[in-house]
Amino acid sequence: MDEAHNVQYQQFLGDSAHGPTEPLDCSSPVEFFEQVWPDALIHGIVEETNRYAGQQGRMHWHDTTFEEIKAFQGVLVLMGIHIVPAFKDYFSSDELLSVPAVTKVFPKNRFFELRGNLHLADNETAVPRDDPNYDKLYKLRPLLNTLQTTFRQYFEPGQNCAVDEHMVKGKGRYPCKQYMPAKPIKRGTKIWELGCSCCAYIYAFQIYTGAEGNREHGLSHRVVMDLARTLNPMQNHVIYIDNFFSSFPLLKNLNAIGIFGCGTPPHSAVKRYTLVRC
Numbered sequence: 255m256d257e258a259h260n261v262q263y264q265q266f267l268g269d270s271a272h273g274p275t276e277p278l279d280c281s282s283p284v285e286f287f288e289q290v291w292p293d294a295l296i297h298g299i300v301e302e303t304n305r306y307a308g309q310q311g312r313m314h315w316h317d318t319t320f321e322e323i324k325a326f327q328g329v330l331v332l333m334g335i336h337i338v339p340a341f342k343d344y345f346s347s348d349e350l351l352s353v354p355a356v357t358k359v360f361p362k363n364r365f366f367e368l369r370g371n372l373h374l375a376d377n378e379t380a381v382p383r384d385d386p387n388y389d390k391l392y393k394l395r396p397l398l399n400t401l402q403t404t405f406r407q408y409f410e411p412g413q414n415c416a417v418d419e420h421m422v423k424g425k426g427r428y429p430c431k432q433y434m435p436a437k438p439i440k441r442g443t444k445i446w447e448l449g450c451s452c453c454a455y456i457y458a459f460q461i462y463t464g465a466e467g468n469r470e471h472g473l474s475h476r477v478v479m480d481l482a483r484t485l486n487p488m489q490n491h492v493i494y495i496d497n498f499f500s501s502f503p504l505l506k507n508l509n510a511i512g513i514f515g516c517g518t519p520p521h522s523a524v525k526r527y528t529l530v531r532c
């Protein structure tokens with residue numbers, strides 16, 4: 255209680271002209287995208303996709319290339335904007351369904367061949383499930399490591415940030431799939447994100463892989479602190495959180511690294527404390 259009374263709002267000490275960092279070698283959204291998805295990542299996908307197809311002994315496979323994976327990536331982005339009922343419909347002979355912007359780039363068979371072999375990591379060097387170092391996200395790790403670095407490298411967030419969870423819809427079987435019955439998207443991947451409040455840029459993120467063993471205690475506290483530590487400390491950023499995350503110990507720990515917290519109080523705290531001005 256006493257500590258809460260003592261919190262004083264402090265002026266932001268970070269870069270007030272927040273946004274893409276300078277000098278940034280880009281002048282368009284596509285060029286910014288290419289900064290956060292660097293060529294090295296595409297080269298890695300080319301190498302691992304060809305390796306996987308070789309390991310599987312695919313008949314009739316011909317090796318993919320940097321240019322083809324870039325085109326594949328572009329088509330996937332397009333498919334996120336122009337949505338049809340099923341992947342095969344993009345290549346339909348029915349002109350009401352087919353999307354020439356896709357069929358001009360890929361024949362149907364090659365698109366599905368790439369989709370079926372796309373890999374980012376070598377399966378043969380994965381740590382087995384019964385090993386303590388088993389990584390549920392091993393197959394995505396090169397992508398995650400790159401994006402977690404470049405998202406922060408090329409952008410300076412403003413003073414006000416928010417931490418929240420985000421469900422990305424996902425079907426099929428994969429190890430970090432979550433079921434959240436109360437959410438609009440009930441099945442998929444849960445991602446903890448720290449974003450800039452004014453422009454919604456995702457500055458830092460973690461993928462939730464499920465509680466290990468018994469329920470992970472202090473999960474919400476750990477997540478916010480992990481994401482908060484990606485910000486420059488002692489610059490008086492403010493992190494806004496909802497009652498899933500907020501607690502007085504968390505606000506105190508944020509304050510200790512020069513970050514303010516603002517959250518709706520958890521129900522348990524409402525019972526124990528009267529509201530205070532801080």
Ligand SMILES: [Zn+2]
Pocket residue numbers: 272411412450451452453454455
């Ligand atoms: Zn912003």
